[in-house]
Amino acid sequence: xxxxxxxxxxxxxxxxxxxxxxxxxxxxxxxxxxxxxxxxxxxxxxxxxxxxxxxxxxxxxxxxxxxxxxxxxxxxxxxxxxxxxxxxxxxxxxxxxxxxxxxxxxxxxxxxxxxxxxxxxxxxxxxxxxxxxxxxxxxxxxxxxxxxxxxxxxxxxxxxxxxxxxxxxxxxxxxxxxxxxxxxxxxxxxxxxxxxxxxxxxxxxxxxxxxxxxxxxxxxxxxxxxxxxxxxxxxxxxxxxxxxxx
Amino acid sequence: xxxxxxxxxxxxxxxxxxxxxxxxxxxxxxxxxxxxxxxxxxxxxxxxxxxxxxxxxxxxxxxxxxxxxxxxxxxxxxxxxxxxxxxxxxxxxxxxxxxxxxxxxxxxxxxxxxxxxxxxxxxxxxxxxxxxxxxxxxxxxxxxxxxxxxxxxxxxxxxxxxxxxxxxxxxxxxxxxxxxxxxxxxxxxxxxxxxxxxxxxxxxxxxxxxxxxxxxxxxxxxxxxxxxxxxxxxxxxxxxxx
Ligand code: HEM
Ligand code: SF4
Ligand code: FES
Numbered sequence: 238x239x240x241x242x243x244x245x246x247x248x249x250x251x252x253x254x255x256x257x258x259x260x261x262x263x264x265x266x267x268x269x270x271x272x273x274x275x276x277x278x279x280x281x282x283x284x285x286x287x288x289x290x291x292x293x294x295x296x297x298x299x300x301x302x303x304x305x306x307x308x309x310x311x312x313x314x315x316x317x318x319x320x321x322x323x324x325x326x327x328x329x330x331x332x333x334x335x336x337x338x339x340x341x342x343x344x345x346x347x348x349x350x351x352x353x354x355x356x357x358x359x360x361x362x363x364x365x366x367x368x369x370x371x372x373x374x375x376x377x378x379x380x381x382x383x384x385x386x387x388x389x390x391x392x393x394x395x396x397x398x399x400x401x402x403x404x405x406x407x408x409x410x411x412x413x414x415x416x417x418x419x420x421x422x423x424x425x426x427x428x429x430x431x432x433x434x435x436x437x438x439x440x441x442x443x444x445x446x447x448x449x450x451x452x453x454x455x456x457x458x459x460x461x462x463x464x465x466x467x468x469x470x471x472x473x474x475x476x477x478x479x480x481x482x483x
Numbered sequence: 484x485x486x487x488x489x490x491x492x493x494x495x496x497x498x499x500x501x502x503x504x505x506x507x508x509x510x511x512x513x514x515x516x517x518x519x520x521x522x523x524x525x526x527x528x529x530x531x532x533x534x535x536x537x538x539x540x541x542x543x544x545x546x547x548x549x550x551x552x553x554x555x556x557x558x559x560x561x562x563x564x565x566x567x568x569x570x571x572x573x574x575x576x577x578x579x580x581x582x583x584x585x586x587x588x589x590x591x592x593x594x595x596x597x598x599x600x601x602x603x604x605x606x607x608x609x610x611x612x613x614x615x616x617x618x619x620x621x622x623x624x625x626x627x628x629x630x631x632x633x634x635x636x637x638x639x640x641x642x643x644x645x646x647x648x649x650x651x652x653x654x655x656x657x658x659x660x661x662x663x664x665x666x667x668x669x670x671x672x673x674x675x676x677x678x679x680x681x682x683x684x685x686x687x688x689x690x691x692x693x694x695x696x697x698x699x700x701x702x703x704x705x706x707x708x709x710x711x712x713x714x715x716x717x718x719x720x721x722x723x724x725x
Contacts, residue, residue: 408586440496474686
């Protein structure tokens with residue numbers, strides 16, 4: 238199929254960017270979205286033009302490296318990551334607008350690549366369980382109730398891709414934060430640090446400049462891992478409790 | 484655009500200084516408003532019982548708690564609480580809006596709304612409309628007592644709560660009815676999302692079921708409050724209340 242692509246081109250963090258239009262022919266519906274961009278880059282290289290810079294790593298939907306705002310939807314029209322999106326979701330003759338995640342806390346490095354290290358710092362500031370290393374403990378020595386274990390497991394599927402921030406009109410990272418807080422807070426091992434964790438992670442979130450949540454739900458609709466909105470309620474609840482418990 | 488993001492880890496973050504604390508303040512002050520508008524709406528419905536009952540109720544609000552409270556004491560307590568809530572509510576709204584704008588200085592060329600309700604996306608502009616309405620409403624019925632209808636600024640109208648009310652919504656001033664109905668539409672929108680949002684901000688929507696219930700609460704509060712308030716201007720302009 239033949240596509241018209243409108244792609245955000247920006248030489249570096251300080252340069253101003255703009256949307257540039259490209260025509261691309263010979264796209265197969267079996268290609269992944271990133272393979273389609275690879276095809277475009279081959280064409281650009283062939284014409285001695287600068288290829289489009291975009292992020293990817295695993296290309297199997299588990300690392301959270303790929304991003305892209307595709308026709309106004311984070312990760313495009315399907316509930317999956319950009320790397321797992323396939324061209325059969327588009328039609329011959331379509332115009333596709335591709336933009337980077339837009340948030341001041343995710344500064345653009347080049348073209349469609351943004352720097353998401355703000356998320357790493359949120360994790361560094363409490364997004365873990367401190368445990369003694371050594372030989373692995375016996376699996377059933379700390380029993381976890383099944384529903385709590387399931388909730389922890391489901392929220393642990395967050396891959397830190399940043400689609401929630403990209404889709405949020407406030408640029409809030411509450412869904413990401415809520416996923417981590419719920420994941421670690423539901424486990425018995427997460428209890429000792431539960432309330433100090435929520436304080437330092439929220440503190441880091443705010444210091445990075447992410448916006449406040451208005452509970453509108455665009456994040457959960459964009460999340461490739463279907464993290465539900467209730468993790469934001471859990472986040473709010475834990476923070477509220479931490480104010481009283483210190 | 485900021486090229487380098489924060490690179491340091493924050494130590495000793497204070498939860499009371501966080502964006503979530505601001506939201507909790509908004510939710511708490513919003514709930515004060517919801518309780519107030521519910522009582523206020525109920526009070527207005529006394530207009531259906533006629534001039535005597537309505538004015539008696541207005542007077543009762545002023546003599547309430549006497550002799551422990553001075554004349555009008557309850558109203559002054561309410562005014563202080565409401566004004567404090569307004570400062571907290573609007574203050575946090577402004578602070579959070581500014582954060583949101585700073586976070587997205589470059590807009591998307593194409594952006595789809597997939598899950599958010601219209602009411603959730605109109606909270607800020609709708610709130611500005613509400614604020615303007617509240618200013619006018621207070622000037623009209625409390626601070627200046629502006630009679631836009633027959634009788635002008637004569638004391639027998641402005642000092643009679645029932646006549647001040649009914650004079651405002653006569654057919655000659657149909658536009659006043661329109662202003663009030665539009666304001667109630669704005670209030671319904673604000674409450675539809677606001678009620679749900681406050682419940683979630685307080686952390687009471689930890690399951691899909693409780694979230695669905697909170698959404699229903701948003702509909703109920705919006706319809707009861709805005710619908711209840713709309714009855715009085717409507718039934719006055721159509722001559723039922725006179
Ligand atoms: C008069 C000026 C007002 C302004 C400027 C204002 C502004 C706002 C804004 C910007 C929000 C945040 C929207 C969001 O988080 O999605 C909000 C939330 C809210 N407002 Fe208002 N509002 C006003 C009046 C009212 C009134 C009269 C009520 C109730 C009758 C009310 C109840 C609420 C509630 C319950 C929330 C939800 C709080 C939360 O998200 O946790 N507001 N308001
Ligand atoms: S919550 Fe979902 S959208 Fe947000 S970072 Fe995690 S996986 Fe990505
Ligand atoms: S490249 Fe790893 S999730 Fe898309």
